Amino acid sequence: MKYRQMSERPHLDVWVPTVEDPGLAPTGHEVVSLLVHYAPYDLAGGWTDDARKQLLARAMEVLEGAAPGVGSQLVSAEVLSPADIEAQYGIAGGHIHHVEHALDQLLFMRPAPAVAHYRTPVRGLYLCGAGGHPGGGLSGMPGALAAQAILRA
Structure with missing residues (x-):
């Protein structure tokens, strides 16, 4: 990311929503959605058609290795x-996770040390979104952990 380059062999999150809703695609077809890690916002050379x-x-290529x-x-x-x-x-x-899943933005440092553990310098303001530990997705854990922090306050 900091070098403004895309990953040579990106990590993929793969979803196949037609497993739950076959009506999303014609009969005999699937919809496959990939979240590709890590794609820089400001890619060197820009996000051209070739890029x-x-x-x-x-x-x-990565997906072919698994399927x-x-x-x-x-x-x-x-x-x-x-x-x-x-x-859009x-x-x-x-960035759907609000911040990178990088060593300096994980666990007790997520999303940043000054606002980790769901508390912020603003009294009564807590973070409960995808930027909080353990990150985004549909787990609801950042919200649950923020609620616990509020109850302990």
Whole structure:
């Protein structure tokens, strides 16, 4: 990220929403959504069409390692850069976890040491979103842990 380069072999979060809702795709097809880690907001050279194709190729190479042949089944793809995600969904920096899952922003330092443990310098203001430990997703844990911090206050 700090070098403004995309990962050579990115880590992928993979969702297949058609498992739960087959109506999202035509019969015999699936929708597969990939969250690619780590894609810099300000990619060196910018998020050109070639850069998007390169990121898709790298992600598909990783996915092929886990699901051989999946690439030959690809009908259509859309690559959203962090700037696209920010513009379309209002997520600052285009990062669904609010901050990176990097060593300096994990565990007791998430999202930053000054506001870790859900408390902030502003009396009565607590953090309970994806930026708090243990991070985003659908676990609800940042909210539950923030509530516990409030009860202990």
